[in-house]
Amino acid sequence: MLKALNKTGLVFFPAFDWAISATHPEREERLLYTQDQVLEEGLFDIEGIREFKSDIVDIKDVQRVHFSYPDVWRVMTESHFISAGGAKTIANAVMEKSVDNGFALVRPPGHHAMRVVHGGRGFCNVNNEAIMIEHLRHTYGIDRVAIVDTDCHHGDGSQDIYWHDPDTLYISLHQDGRTIYPGSGFTSEVGGPNAAGTTLNIPLPPYTGESGFLYAINEVVLPVLDEFKPELIINSAGQDNHFSDPLTNMLFTAKGYADLTRLLKPDIVVLEGGYSIEGALPYVNIGIILALAGMDYSHVIEPGYDPEKLKQSESITQTVKQTCETVKANWAQREAIGRKMRGNQKFAERRRNIFYDTEGIYETQKETLKLCPDCSGTVKIDSTSDRGAHILAIHIPRKACSACRDLGRQWFESAKPADYDMICLQDRIDDTYQVKNK
Amino acid sequence: MIIGLDVGGTHTDVVLVGENGLEKQIKVPTDTSALFHTVLTGLEKITENVPADEISHTVLSTTLTTNAIVQGKLSPAGMIVTSGPGIDPEAFRTSEHYFIVPGGIDHSGREIEKIDPEKVKAAAARLEKAGIRDIGVVGKFSARNPAHERQIAEAIGPRFEKVFLGHQISGNFGFPRRINTTFLNASVYPLHCQFFEAVKKSLKQKGITVPIHILKADGGTMGLDTSIDFPGQSILSGPAASVMGSVAFAPDYTETLVLDIGGTSTDMAVLIKGVPLLAPHGVDISGYKTLIRALNSHSIGIGGDSRVRVENGELKIGPDRTGPAMGYGGADPTPTDALFVLERSEGGDRRRAVQGIEPIAGQLGVSVEEAAYEIFDKTCREILAGAREMIENINSKPVYTVKEALEGYQVNPDHILVLGGPAAYFAEHFQNISGYTVDTVPECQVANAIGTALSRTTCEITLFADTQKGLVTAPEESFSQTVDLHFTRQDAHQMGTNLLKQKAVRLGAKTEDIETELLEDLEFNIVRGFRLMGKNIRVKQQIKPGLIHDFKNISKKIKEACAR
Ligand SMILES: [Zn+2]
């Protein structure tokens, strides 16, 4: 009889009745063949593997992370509430120790959703992992968390949400932003002045194969995790690095994903992208689940697998090596980098343009961060969209010092409703969300 | 008139039901070492002095195959298996006679590795040499495309007595379960054949040539002739018999919890408007998880004969049973003894029951009557707690669509039907402590046999259409047909209903009993390269478990007779 070495929980929510549009990659059919494979393999019958029914997140869970315009209901569909709920269900099961680790096989994905949400971008509306992590912090008092994002696209949403948070390590491995959406995730992006080094980007050249991915995991990710000592490791498991993915250009494999999972030993895995719905997803998901359960996955070999053809070139090996050196150096020098960013300033400013590809919305942001020696600093975001929405969003971090908390409240009080369509305050100390409308 | 025969652990009940309700009932002791004899004696006794032409058909619920599996008395069966990517098929080995041969079909039914007939022949030769007579052939995703199983069967040729093909056994997913199910079918086949011949012969000698049906774990029946191809379907029909026995007396407007209180255990099930819920996967027996359709039933180790004792100052009931109640000459006190002490039940020796409960009362520091009441109350409460747990399990079943997740249909019975030996004595107390309305199944001593007699034929079919490939298939039925891009879900429903009806008739159903129901109804756009290429349609339909058309009159008569 088959038995899992680790007790592994699964939430499977394929949302068979939800799509962005009929022919969109994020459509009903996406997890159909994965479900067929999971059922045919009999995974849920294996002793130690347990399927959970997905929960639904509530509005408070979302408001702990996002500033949604005009409101949560308008930026989320029911499927988003369930998808984020699936991550939450698995996280709770891990925290309650009913399982050792877990995998939320849910859609739609979330890692392109940033703190301010005007609409959908990169198939994402809200950030499933961030909603889950902040729920865990609120409910279980978790502090240090690491997210390792192995989607082929840079998780610019997760990076944005944790850019100023020194307690959340965000490491992303992805296809070089010069060759793919969303065009970000370079080694120079290391986090804000109060959290330098807790964002790390490992851009990989197109046609990187198993050896390149596993090299980056072994050389950078694992040593950094060792030093950071997170209480939880989250894997944002996009499966679009697979050699058969239609939207990307990598040479990764089902066995590679399983090896990566075995090395990383994540507590919680959340599905992100992956659009080779017949050739990759059924096999990659089986590989990840077996690896999580500590079981043999050597027979998970997808059709078309040819180690010779999928071998990365020597020049790619060299590029990956160099990139990893740069990232390691950034990590080693993170304190100096932070000091240099802060200089003698009291505030740090950042201006950005953000494009919401699903709905074609352009947003411009001016972000002001309090540079504080005692905490990670209150943040104020002045955001305008080309649809005419003007909002002011103030975030008081979880561990804000009293001066920074007062500053956040003062910013909120003094903002004039006449000047904005919406003014909101996310106070993570007392877990409240306040809105002033025009 | 219909004969219903239910083999129980200690005795076998046989009933004759007809226009006048329960026409005749007899009981014969069950001899587990000679089940044929038990069944044949039962049939002989029930047909005594009954004109052969008044019997329309016979339905049997036997523990023959179940016992063989539980006792490990299976005849050796061989397996030939093909896999493709996934878990190492070695993990699903059924016995030493298990061969993995090259071949592979993917989730969409495409061939990814060819069958090698020479390797198949080599495996078959080894099985033959080992003296194996019956084998199973199972491929991963054969429920999607059975071509490899058929090719293997062809390569093997006629050297075995019986070859079971996985795709014909079940159209549902679950490769390891399909392997187990096919293996069990092959393993019980010789025994089932012997039984089949014996029953036919015995009835023929009495001049009875009516159709014989076998009860299945899903509470439906199949013809004896069909059962030769699906002998495994007769596994675990016992719990189904009692559920079907309660169906005849269940209201059709609400949700009912059925509690069958036996000696060792209490079996429970849920009826939704009189229709029993099916288990999500299939029968689990002796460590074999299978694809054999079964009713959703749950068993807890508390019954009338459970051993009662005090441990660490706390009252404990079951799950072990050492024998009958002390009031019936047993060695240990039981809930049945509590009933004797409380004078809620008669027939046993109350003095001995009191002797049994006395030490418990002493340990608890209460009077004998109080101790008896505590035992009685706790038995009822633990049974209800088990029922709540089962309902919670049913309600926590994952759903895969936004619609289901938001609608969140929850089973919530407000009515209990009790049956089994001590049922009547528990009914009132269940009502007091649960707040549900509680009824006792009439003639509940033979309710299982009545349920067996009145069950209708059930079956299911699974239909897949892929309009991109231009093909619609129902592999279980060996059905496939080309279709064009205009094939719709409604067309699939129609085609499925026709196939289902044909199958039901083949299995022995009467047309008036064919009530079809959609179990699964999914349709997906197949998009490749941002272009709509076709539709993937999946339809699963069943004949619901239920009672034959004439049951209402019969059950009404039985109810009236009991009221008198
Ligand atoms: Zn992606």
Ligand SMILES: [Zn+2]
């Ligand atoms: Zn501060």
